[in-house]
Amino acid sequence: MAAVPGRAVFRRGVLAGTAPGFRDRHPYLPFILPAVLLVTAVIVFPWAFTGWMSLQAWQVGGERRFVGLANYARLLTDARFGAAVWHTLLYTFLAVLLPLVLGTLSALVFDERFPLRGFLRGIVVMPMMATPVAIALVWTMMFHPQLGVLNYLLSLVGLPPQLWVFDPATVIPSLVLVETWQWTPLVMLIVLGGLAALPSEPYESAELDGANALQKFRHITLPLIAPFLMVAVIIRTIDAVKSFDIIFAITQGGPGTASETINLYLFTQAFSFYDIGYGSALAVAFFVLVVALSLALIWVRARTNWTLSGGA
């Protein structure tokens, strides 16, 4: 494995001797090179290999032959893939919106000064740092229709029991509940960063004009933290689209295929059906979707010409 580069490489003249002027144009190349090699091996190579495999008809242990774009053509007519795309979009929309709203409200509260603030912030952050499999397991027990604590809590406020992740109609909202519980803290942290950088002058003049708290939030705070909300939306979208651990550990895409997102369908094709070619085409399509979505959001952010305080 590539380690920290030896001192000798950096001594004056070693690289300059082999390629005159090269070292001056790229003085930091030796710092970056080991990482470039590593990233090429474990990240860029898999990208390229996946692209190549997606053009083959290839079952594990079977014959491999070149089929061109046939796997991609199959995607277009695959109803199960269409359903997976719909599940992914629905899940992503909800899993961005809910943490965004709740995280912003939480940040407004945690921006105040109160005792034990740091420690309590540590508690709030715990769900996003905890091991996903471990929390998925406990959520599965809490979702249990007969013995689960969630239905008991519903009964306390007079609501009928639910089937949660065991009913195709409620499985996606139930999973979004877990995802929201897990990732609202991240939005809170991002927005807290925005609130900490707010100037005090607009509030002072608004005070003089007799503005109430809601007006101040709507007309001063919200526009000023908008760039941070946008960052939160971008990060949340990227993470929600490719959410896997929680869904896989709780439902494995079920009941039936009711919560099967693209990510889970990809896993099933590649590692349950061992269809490497089609699985790779799915991976490429998914990769394109995620990157396109992210770049579109980043483009929107750049277009609106917001500048981040502290951003380079």
Add this chain to the structure above:
Amino acid sequence: MVRGKLRIVLRKAALAFAVAVIVSPALLFFLWMLSLSLKPEIDNTSYPPVLIPTTIAWENYRQVLAEGSFGLYFWNSLIVTGTATLVALLVGVPAAYGIARARATHLAVVVMIARMTPALSYLIPLFLLFQWLGLLGTLWPQIVTHLVVTVPIVIWVMISFFEALPIELEEAGRIDGASRWQVFRLIALPLARPGITVALLLAFIFSWNTFVFGIVLAGRTTRTLPVAVYNSLTFEQVSWGPLSAAALIVTLPVLLLTVLAQKQIVAGLTAGAVKGG
């Protein structure tokens, strides 16, 4: 005067209530997890559910720890996460420094796309590669795939830390005749030590939590703790008590780190996040 005081008290009460509402989902969840892991089976299957165990069922934990392979899985987790974190630091910290100082934004974009890419899309090619290399029975496939998680985190966090360092000190070092490597080693690296702590914590935690790769790449003797928990979840009918105890043991190191180092972790998450857009 009295009305003013009442207002302050009411405001404080409202704030305390709001804080309680925000903290309770996390707090109650982990308390419930603890309760499940300490209750005997009779409590866990009773309705209405009980929060405080009637008797503390330490045997849930004893059962997990006595399970023959637990020590092995713990060791596997340490090796995989430890190696992946260490290699990511050795390679990623100098790279982040180079990217920050050379303003190599195109490299930063590659790292960002790597962060966007679904982890699963690395799994098919790497699975085939390791099968072909005959490494599937060892820990190497998991160590290498965990680098996919740790390297982008380290580079991303460290770029923002190095960019925030005052460049004047380094320029002074260069004028005094130090090489770029010496400037990095003797000036930038000591100043960036808090950043390295943050990168180490985040890389360790997210690698520890990763289990997608293990499901496919790990055999019976090479499972990490999260993979082992997932397998016991699906393939064996275990009662809730021991299962919760296992889940708590797996995530306990991470939870302790989060509470003890919450300041560093929050700093790292926001640095990575705010720059991450």
